[in-house]
Amino acid sequence: MTEHIVFSKTENGVGIVTLSREKALHSLTFEMVASLYEQLKQWDEDEAVKLVLFESTGEKAFCAGGDIKALYQAKDNKKAFDQANEFFKLEYELDLYISTYTKPIVVFMDGIVMGGGVGLSYGASHRIVTERTKWAMPEVNISFFPDVGACYFLSQTPDYTGRYAALTGSILTGSDAISIGCADYYIDSEALKTCKQEMINHHWLDYEEMSQQTVHLFLQSFIKEPPQSQLMTVNDKILKHFSYKTIEDILNSLRGDASEFAQATYKLLHAKSPISLKVTLAHLKQSKSSSLEETYETDKTLAKHFLQCNDFYEGVYSVLIDKSHVPNYKYRTVDEVPDELALSFFREH
Incomplete structure (x- = not known):
């Protein structure tokens, strides 16, 4: 316990x-990942637990991600490197476990939900957003890649909106998060x-059989129609530029379009880590025909390679x-990034 x-x-x-790690945006x-993994396993066997609720203290964030700043120590320290590698492996195992959990999991995705927070919430059965939700996979900002299985589910979205979210690292609204699944x-x-409070007071133990539909019906009195998704208002523009097969072609398409959206997006991508952009797009394309489990396995390989890449530490230092x-x-x-280098990240050591 922590x-x-x-x-x-x-x-x-x-x-x-x-x-409850409020100062670090949770x-x-x-230790948090390991404790949660063990607790979920115990509750899975506990007949006195019918459903699980994920929440956080404060109003700023549900979870801003993994403690990437702490991973900076892995740069020149073998023990820290091994610990960082183990962190990612355990985190991905936990996230996959959540996606296959036998009992309903309700997540209050209020405030910031990024990186590892997306990993915790994606596989849950009932994912609730609010007007304060700020959803993102911003890893390209620190020369990493959208991990926690994100390249699987972001490759399934309509009109390449998930590809846009992964490559730009843009902060999305709750409505946007709903629109991309x-x-x-x-x-x-x-x-x-x-x-x-009503969830706590509800007599869940009275149900002989507990199903996701049971929780769905309970939530009906609280649910509202989400506001218009801003992401969906530009999905035709995203489709136009992000359907290309290479990051070079995507950038060329944006650069050749004088529209405000295209120029702003070009500038946004130009500020990201080049190696991250190439690896991320390759991962998105591969994950489109992979299972979620297979994507997590690739995530483990990629994370290990990025932990050995100087640009990752440069990104973490500069941003965090x-x-x-x-x-x-x-x-x-x-x-400048050789194709062979990007492809080498996908190979086991």
Whole structure:
């Protein structure tokens, strides 16, 4: 048990997971991941737990991701490298376990939901967003890649909107998250407290058979129609530019379009890690015909390679440590990144 994650069980059959690392926006440590994994296994066997609720303290974030800043130590330290590698492996195993969990899992995705937070929430059965939700897979900002299985589900979205989200690292709204299949329900944030209280008071143990539909019906009185997804208003523009097979062609398409969207998106991509862009697009294309489990296996291989890549540490230092946001990458443009180098990230050592 760690003080950064709290577990409780109500007398009416609800297991509650509360992320409580508020100052770090509930970013995940190895201990938090390990504790949650073990607790979920116990509750899976516990007949007194009918459903599980994921929540967090405060109003800023559900979970801002893994504690990437701590992984910076892996740069020059073999023990830290091995620990970082183990963190990713365990995190991915937990996320996959959540996606196959036998009991309903309800997630309050209020505030920031990024990286590892997306991993925790994606596989849950009932994913609730609010007007405060800020959803993103921003790993290309630090010369990493959209992991936690994201390249699987972002490759399944309509009109390449998931590809756009992965390559730009853009922050999406709750409505956007619903539109790309990464959330299910929209509830006003002010109603979450009441929703939780009624969920706790509800007599779940009275049900002989507990199903996802049972929870779905319970949530109906809280659900609202989500506002218009801003992402869907530009899906035709995304389709036009992001359907190309290479990142070079995507950039060329954007550069040749004088529209405000195209020029802003070109500038956005140009600021990302070139090696990340090439690896991410290759992963998205491969994952489109893979299973979620296969994508997680590829994630493990890629994470290990990025932990051995200087540009990853440069990205982490620039964005999360000195916060200059001016990384000095080895590769300045995608044209400089050899195709063979990008492909080598997919090979086991």
